[in-house]
Amino acid sequence: xxxxxxxxxxxxxxxxxxxxxxxxxxxxxxxxxxxxxxxxxxxxxxxxxxxxxxxxxxxxxxxxxxxxxxxxxxxxxxxxxxxxxxxxxxxxxxxxxxxxxxxxxxxxxxxxx
Amino acid sequence: xxxxxxxxxxxxxxxxxxxxxxxxxxxxxxxxxxxxxxxxxxxxxxxxxxxxxxxxxxxxxxxxxxxxxxxxxxxxxxxxxxxxxxxxxxxxxxxxxxxxxxxxxxxxxxxxxxxxxxxxxxxxxxxxxxxxxxxxxxxxxxxxxxxxxxxxxxxxxxxxxxxxxx
Numbered sequence: 001x002x003x004x005x006x007x008x009x010x011x012x013x014x015x016x017x018x019x020x021x022x023x024x025x026x027x028x029x030x031x032x033x034x035x036x037x038x039x040x041x042x043x044x045x046x047x048x049x050x051x052x053x054x055x056x057x058x059x060x061x062x063x064x065x066x067x068x069x070x071x072x073x074x075x076x077x078x079x080x081x082x083x084x085x086x087x088x089x090x091x092x093x094x095x096x097x098x099x100x101x102x103x104x105x106x107x108x109x110x111x112x113x
Numbered sequence: 114x115x116x117x118x119x120x121x122x123x124x125x126x127x128x129x130x131x132x133x134x135x136x137x138x139x140x141x142x143x144x145x146x147x148x149x150x151x152x153x154x155x156x157x158x159x160x161x162x163x164x165x166x167x168x169x170x171x172x173x174x175x176x177x178x179x180x181x182x183x184x185x186x187x188x189x190x191x192x193x194x195x196x197x198x199x200x201x202x203x204x205x206x207x208x209x210x211x212x213x214x215x216x217x218x219x220x221x222x223x224x225x226x227x228x229x230x231x232x233x234x235x236x237x238x239x240x241x242x243x244x245x246x247x248x249x250x251x252x253x254x255x256x257x258x259x260x261x262x263x264x265x266x267x268x269x270x271x272x273x274x275x276x277x278x279x
Contacts, residue, residue, distance in 0.1 A: 057132035071139045078143030079150050086154030093158040097171035102269045104168060104194065105246065107201040107239050109270070 176258040185253040193246045200239050207232050243270060 027033075047055075060066060103109045157174070164170035169190060173183045211228045218225065247266050251259035 054129070057136060058129040059132075061132040061135050062128055067135045070135065071142055074139040074143035075146045078146035082147035082150030083154060085147075086151045089151075089155050090158045093155075093162060094171065094175070097161060097168055098175070098265075098269070101168040101172055102266065104190075105197060105243060105266075106270045107197055107204050108236070110197070110201055112205070 176254055176262050178254060178258070182253050182255075186250055189246065189249050189253065193242075196242055200235070200242065204232075204235055204239065207235055240271065 061070060103111060161167055161170045161174065166187070169183070169187055172178070172186065178186060207228070211225075211232060214222070214225050214228050247263060247270075250266075251263045253259075254262055
């Protein structure tokens with residue numbers, strides 16, 4: 001809940017913290033182990049690129065729906081690329097043969113040795 | 114029934130290996146799809162290129178000629194080629210003559226004028242013969258294809274910019 005007197009709240013907390021005393025001793029290598037835990041947390045929070053890929057391949061890709069979608073997508077991409085490339089090849093061949101036909105008939109366009 | 118979000122569990126199979134298998138299978142499927150569709154769609158172009166006279170084979174396909182029409186077009190083509198070769202010789206000889214005259218002077222002499230006129234005469238004779246051939250070929254085609262052929266071939270010869278637009 002939002003309070004209308006945040007300063008009075010902070011003051012109370014500060015007062016309590018000032019009065020707080022403990023005689024408990026820290027465990028050995030406390031500070032080092034805290035830093036180690038922080039580092040471990042950061043490492044797990046930002047996985048490497050290979051980690052992401054490996055996770056995707058090992059855990060996500062084998063799901064039937066995703067595997068089927070992946071293969072279908074690649075089939076479509078491969079087929080579309082093949083069709084596009086074939087279309088370009090056909091256009092090039094048609095253009096070349098048309099030009100060669102004209103070159104056979106037009107002395108001003110015929111290739112000279 | 115499979116839950117679509119649950120990985121396939123096959124006993125004794127490493128999920129990573131299974132994932133890699135699917136990955137490779139997908140890539141192979143894409144390559145196969147590419148190859149099959151490319152080869153299927155370019156089959157007729159390859160047939161054209163492999164034929165004895167690719168240019169005429171292209172003409173037959175482009176203008177949907179029947180075998181009889183194609184035979185007649187091929188005969189006309191064969192009959193025209195010697196005329197065309199003869200015209201090429203005359204043009205080359207005239208070009209050589211004109212080149213020699215131009216190299217020997219720095220003004221338009223009567224000889225140069227005569228040579229230019231001869232070049233023009235050759236060009237118009239060449240164009241007249243070509244046009245006659247085009248009309249003959251177009252008459253052997255179905256009317257619509259004949260009109261399309263004439264428009265196309267005239268655009269490529271008479272109306273050609275000879276690279277001037279580049």
